[in-house]
Amino acid sequence: MSMSLVNSNSYLESLLRGQPRLPPSPLAWFNQLRANAVDHAGRLKLPTTRDEEWRFTDLSPLVRQSFQPALAAPALQAADIEHFSLAEAAIRLVFVDGKYMPQLSTPAERLGTRGLIVTNLSSAITANAEAIEPHLGQYARFEDNLFAALNTAFLHDGALVIVPRGAAIDTPVHVLLIATQPEVASHPRCLFIAEAGSEVTILEDYVSLNDAIYVTNAVTEIAVGDNAQISHIRVQRDSPEAFHIGNCAVSLAHASCYRSVSVALGARISRYDLNTVLDAEGAECAIDGLALINGRQLADTHSSIDHARPNCTSRQLHKCIADGSAHAVFNGKIMVRPGAQNTDSAQSSRNLLLNAKARIDTKPQLEIFADDVKCAHGATVGQLDSEELFYLKSRGLSGTAARNLLTYAFGAEIIDRIPIASLKYRLERTVLEQTKKTEP
Amino acid sequence: MIHQDSKTILEVSGLRAAVEGVEILEGVDLIVKSGEVHAIMGTNGSGKSTFAKVLAGHSAYQVTGGSVLFEGQNLFDLEPEERARAGVFLAFQYPIEIPGVSNSHFLRLAYNTLQSQRGKDELDPLEFEDFVREKMKLLEMNPNFLDRGVNEGFSGGEKKRNEILQMALLEPRLAILDETDSGLDIDALRIVTNGVNKLANKDNAIILVTHYQRMLNYIEPDYVHVMRGGRIVKTGGKELALDLETRGYDWVGVERRVPASA
Numbered sequence: 001m002s003m004s005l006v007n008s009n010s011y012l013e014s015l016l017r018g019q020p021r022l023p024p025s026p027l028a029w030f031n032q033l034r035a036n037a038v039d040h041a042g043r044l045k046l047p048t049t050r051d052e053e054w055r056f057t058d059l060s061p062l063v064r065q066s067f068q069p070a071l072a073a074p075a076l077q078a079a080d081i082e083h084f085s086l087a088e089a090a091i092r093l094v095f096v097d098g099k100y101m102p103q104l105s106t107p108a109e110r111l112g113t114r115g116l117i118v119t120n121l122s123s124a125i126t127a128n129a130e131a132i133e134p135h136l137g138q139y140a141r142f143e144d145n146l147f148a149a150l151n152t153a154f155l156h157d158g159a160l161v162i163v164p165r166g167a168a169i170d171t172p173v174h175v176l177l178i179a180t181q182p183e184v185a186s187h188p189r190c191l192f193i194a195e196a197g198s199e200v201t202i203l204e205d206y207v208s209l210n211d212a213i214y215v216t217n218a219v220t221e222i223a224v225g226d227n228a229q230i231s232h233i234r235v236q237r238d239s240p241e242a243f244h245i246g247n248c249a250v251s252l253a254h255a256s257c258y259r260s261v262s263v264a265l266g267a268r269i270s271r272y273d274l275n276t277v278l279d280a281e282g283a284e285c286a287i288d289g290l291a292l293i294n295g296r297q298l299a300d301t302h303s304s305i306d307h308a309r310p311n312c313t314s315r316q317l318h319k320c321i322a323d324g325s326a327h328a329v330f331n332g333k334i335m336v337r338p339g340a341q342n343t344d345s346a347q348s349s350r351n352l353l354l355n356a357k358a359r360i361d362t363k364p365q366l367e368i369f370a371d372d373v374k375c376a377h378g379a380t381v382g383q384l385d386s387e388e389l390f391y392l393k394s395r396g397l398s399g400t401a402a403r404n405l406l407t408y409a410f411g412a413e414i415i416d417r418i419p420i421a422s423l424k425y426r427l428e429r430t431v432l433e434q435t436k437k438t439e440p
Numbered sequence: 441m442i443h444q445d446s447k448t449i450l451e452v453s454g455l456r457a458a459v460e461g462v463e464i465l466e467g468v469d470l471i472v473k474s475g476e477v478h479a480i481m482g483t484n485g486s487g488k489s490t491f492a493k494v495l496a497g498h499s500a501y502q503v504t505g506g507s508v509l510f511e512g513q514n515l516f517d518l519e520p521e522e523r524a525r526a527g528v529f530l531a532f533q534y535p536i537e538i539p540g541v542s543n544s545h546f547l548r549l550a551y552n553t554l555q556s557q558r559g560k561d562e563l564d565p566l567e568f569e570d571f572v573r574e575k576m577k578l579l580e581m582n583p584n585f586l587d588r589g590v591n592e593g594f595s596g597g598e599k600k601r602n603e604i605l606q607m608a609l610l611e612p613r614l615a616i617l618d619e620t621d622s623g624l625d626i627d628a629l630r631i632v633t634n635g636v637n638k639l640a641n642k643d644n645a646i647i648l649v650t651h652y653q654r655m656l657n658y659i660e661p662d663y664v665h666v667m668r669g670g671r672i673v674k675t676g677g678k679e680l681a682l683d684l685e686t687r688g689y690d691w692v693g694v695e696r697r698v699p700a701s702a
Binding site for chain 1: 496497498499519520521523524525529530532535536538539540541546549550553554557589606610
């Protein structure tokens with residue numbers, strides 16, 4: 001490795017050094033996974049806008065800050081986080097600044113379903129090593145992904161969900177990740193496994209109690225077994241000053257189904273990479289996203305849907321709404337591998353610009369290496385429709401109220417796809433509030 | 441109903457208006473008093489829909505001359521939403537679909553905006569639900585139209601009923617119905633016009649903009665005006681509409697200057 005590379009990585013080295021030494025695990029494979037990741041993290045460079053995958057997302061503001069691991073998390077009371085709780089979610093795991101909070105959590109053992117595991121990873125990994133080893137670190141590849149490498153190098157805790165064969169969990173699992181302290185870096189790691197024929201809905205919910213500057217570097221891996229179904233809702237409502245880097249890797253087995261709704265509202269700079277591999281015949285995925293940003297926020301979503309096998313279906317609708325001088329980025333790749341015949345894929349990117357200073361870059365990408373496939377994709381960028389605005393104003397609504405309502409309606413199409421009613425209601429309120437704030 | 445001592449609601453004098461630089465209205469004069477129903481008839485391109493949109497304040501139309509007083513106030517000093525709050529209502533010829541906003545949410549927002557403007561109590565969603573269901577009976581509308589997106593996937597007739605439902609909720613002083621009869625089958629026409637008749641009273645006024653005499657079988661106008669070339673060229677009673685039905689528009693106002701069509 002050349003000297004200049006090492007120099008450009010001094011920031012990363014300091015970040016690596018700043019981490020406390022994690023105690024070695026009794027599991028050899030786990031220690032090896034971490035060691036490999038440390039090795040890669042030391043070799044990979046921080047991406048710059050000269051990297052194609054990062055051309056719109058300038059991380060230099062991240063480098064200008066220094067972040068430390070949280071030494072201790074504040075002792076929050078249930079009342080402090082009451083406003084984040086969801087009526088439907090009987091199972092809840094709470095992490096504060098990356099640390100598991102058993103006193104605020106309702107893990108799965110209180111539920112009757114035999115074999116269901118919903119708890120924190122670090123406390124369950126030894127007892128469940130046999131179930132975890134085939135999945136952990138297997139989907140979120142870090143050979144060329146610095147942030148996944150860092151997360152794996154520091155791999156310590158996060159949410160673990162294992163739904164046993166044939167079980168249908170009728171309450172959503174709420175994974176609540178709360179940031180409270182400034183200048184903290186956290187690396188939450190989640191693993192969701194739906195065994196054959198099982199069904200579960202999981203909400204991964206990133207929130208903040210204040211406007212602190214911190215960095216969250218999250219990795220989630222999801223394995224959907226044969227004929228299993230996972231509905232995965234991911235809400236990022238971090239502090240408006242925070243940095244949020246998220247990687248999610250999903251693997252689908254035979255005739256399984258993965259539905260994802262991701263909503264990005266917070267963070268100064270956020271980046272979400274969602275990589276889904278349709279790895280057996282008959283698998284299907286529906287991947288929807290909404291970024292609603294304002295001020296000087298940047299929200300970058302990169303998704304990849306990999307049709308690795310024949311007879312799979314994918315659907316994707318991604319929407320961005322940018323106001324102020326915000327910048328939204330969407331890059332959606334659909335890959336159809338050789339031999340993946342009868343692929344059925346449709347992707348749509350729809351975008352709303354609310355301010356002349358705002359910017360949206362969208363890039364749908366199709367790469368097809370099979371000949372019997374049905375693939376459709378399209379992208380639009382527009383402004384609010386003047387006839388719709390006039391219609392609302394002619395009924396007495398102010399220009400501001402009319403704009404808010406139409407902006408809300410644009411985003412509501414995604415939020416409506418969230419299968420948790422109280423969250424849907426709360427996000428709809430948030431979107432209305434957020435659009436109100438954007439008015440001059 | 442014509443009463444000589446009724447208050448003047450609308451006074452239009454020499455109104456001229458253009459769209460994209462092309463003048464469509466070339467001097468419209470009209471006085472509307474409370475309690476009256478006026479029909480404005482004319483062929484396509486005569487300017488009657490432009491007139492309706494100019495009164496509501498559509499930004500695509502530039503007023504190039506003349507004046508409009510609404511209850512003594514210069515209408516052009518008011519933004520479209522201020523006109524609505526002052527009591528001007530336009531039932532659209534082509535109501536706009538707004539997917540993602542439920543009809544009940546939209547109706548309640550509009551209703552509450554006007555209630556607060558009038559210093560009256562706003563209704564919460566449950567109270568409004570009861571209130572609007574009562575009003576929907578007037579138009580024989582199925583309550584499930586409340587849960588759908590605004591006009592989303594409504595048939596032509598359903599959209600027009602939804603317009604008149606808004607009129608019923610907002611109780612305007614001046615309602616302008618722009619081709620509300622177009623696209624309606626005979627049953628829907630009967631229901632919609634019956635609703636309008638029930639909403640007409642001595643304190644409000646209605647302007648019906650229509651191509652055909654058909655609607656006037658159900659809503660009896662006090663005055664019928666014929667528009668041609670961007671001005672009102674003839675005014676008469678309801679029997680004028682029957683003349684137009686049998687004789688067409690060609691004979692009306694031929695003695696007037698007919699400008700080059702826009």
